Amino acid sequence: MTAILARVPATETQPIPLFDLKRQQARLRHDIDRRIAKVLDHGQFILGPEVTELEKEIAAFSGVKHSIGVSSGRDALIMALMAMGIGRGDAVLVPAFTFSATAAVVIAVGATPIFVDVDLVTYNMDADAVDAGVAEARRAGLTPKAVMPVDLFGRPADYAALKAAADVHGLPLIADAAQSFGAMAGGRRVGALAPISCISFYPTKPLGAFGDGGAVLTDDDDLAEAVRQIRTHGRQGDGDEAMRIGMTGRLDTIQAAILLAKLQVFKAELHRRAEIAALYDARLDEACELPPIDDDDVRSAWALYTVRVKNRDRIRAALGERQIGTGLFYRVPLHRHPAFRGLLSGNEKLAVAERLCDEVLSLPMGPDLTDEEVLQVADAVIEAV
Numbered sequence: 001m002t003a004i005l006a007r008v009p010a011t012e013t014q015p016i017p018l019f020d021l022k023r024q025q026a027r028l029r030h031d032i033d034r035r036i037a038k039v040l041d042h043g044q045f046i047l048g049p050e051v052t053e054l055e056k057e058i059a060a061f062s063g064v065k066h067s068i069g070v071s072s073g074r075d076a077l078i079m080a081l082m083a084m085g086i087g088r089g090d091a092v093l094v095p096a097f098t099f100s101a102t103a104a105v106v107i108a109v110g111a112t113p114i115f116v117d118v119d120l121v122t123y124n125m126d127a128d129a130v131d132a133g134v135a136e137a138r139r140a141g142l143t144p145k146a147v148m149p150v151d152l153f154g155r156p157a158d159y160a161a162l163k164a165a166a167d168v169h170g171l172p173l174i175a176d177a178a179q180s181f182g183a184m185a186g187g188r189r190v191g192a193l194a195p196i197s198c199i200s201f202y203p204t205k206p207l208g209a210f211g212d213g214g215a216v217l218t219d220d221d222d223l224a225e226a227v228r229q230i231r232t233h234g235r236q237g238d239g240d241e242a243m244r245i246g247m248t249g250r251l252d253t254i255q256a257a258i259l260l261a262k263l264q265v266f267k268a269e270l271h272r273r274a275e276i277a278a279l280y281d282a283r284l285d286e287a288c289e290l291p292p293i294d295d296d297d298v299r300s301a302w303a304l305y306t307v308r309v310k311n312r313d314r315i316r317a318a319l320g321e322r323q324i325g326t327g328l329f330y331r332v333p334l335h336r337h338p339a340f341r342g343l344l345s346g347n348e349k350l351a352v353a354e355r356l357c358d359e360v361l362s363l364p365m366g367p368d369l370t371d372e373e374v375l376q377v378a379d380a381v382i383e384a385v
């Protein structure tokens, strides 16, 4: 571990950002430069050999048959919805507490998102709220077509419970796994937890590119072929004809080269993220409400370490004065975003989502944080609380 993740000594006065991508870049710079140079040499910038190599490695890593490299997490979700034929007159259940893209993609394909409340402890979609969401969609004259949980902050949603709830209505799950690549549940990796899963390689995600990128993971041959066609203007293989409506949705070869370099150390980085989460957990136990720690069943990818505190804004300001970066993910539940006002919810109050938006605070997280820095952050939280 230490050979890969050299500890950087911290001093009291050094700022601690929420994310620090520079240390990782310094650690991997040589390999990344070498791989980028190779792409410049061969010049296949679109769907070059690195994209194919990365797709193979990601599929093997996740334990799924197909991995399709795409242009972003948002585009991965749109292509999954398109491949499943979801569109006008359809409804997709989404959690009310997540990033706006989770709902925006549903609208982008012409369907309607139905907001569902989340669990106070895991922050993930509440399986008990699925029935009400389906009923609300039907009341509005829409056809429910899928349930789309999010693995918030890297922790897989409760897929067993959600599948049971969705099966009652004959609905498939689509995993918005934008934040959780590398996480595990029940011995299986994200990607193998739902019939189709959508990953983001946005730079601050657990596996991050140096630009936008994403992947669609599935075991289903037909869905995989549909996504492959959609990402290249609806073309099949090298054909010129559009077999279906598609988009420009490919992962760049240069981003694939960068991701290949990062994938070599990804398991070690996941391990370090889990160590950091455990360190926060041990230190902050009595200061605030903590996210569930990893156990034999669920291993988060720890994209973020997010606690719940009263007086959140005051605590955030106190940390800011000490140059400790924090994040508010999320400050506003989806049903209050101007773009989504007036849309339906399966539970009128969405009370947990509302409460979380007032209480959550994300602390610095990343594989290059030192133990000393983590303790410095934790002690600053304790003092502020």
Ligand SMILES: Cc1ncc(COP(=O)(O)O)c(C=O)c1O
Residues within 6 Å of the ligand: 072, 073, 074, 075, 098, 099, 101, 102, 150, 176, 178, 179, 199, 200, 201, 202, 212, 213, 214
């Ligand atoms: C839950 C969730 N869904 C979707 C996305 C969209 O991913 P991208 O930024 O790669 O388009 C994100 C990214 O931040 C996300 O956090």
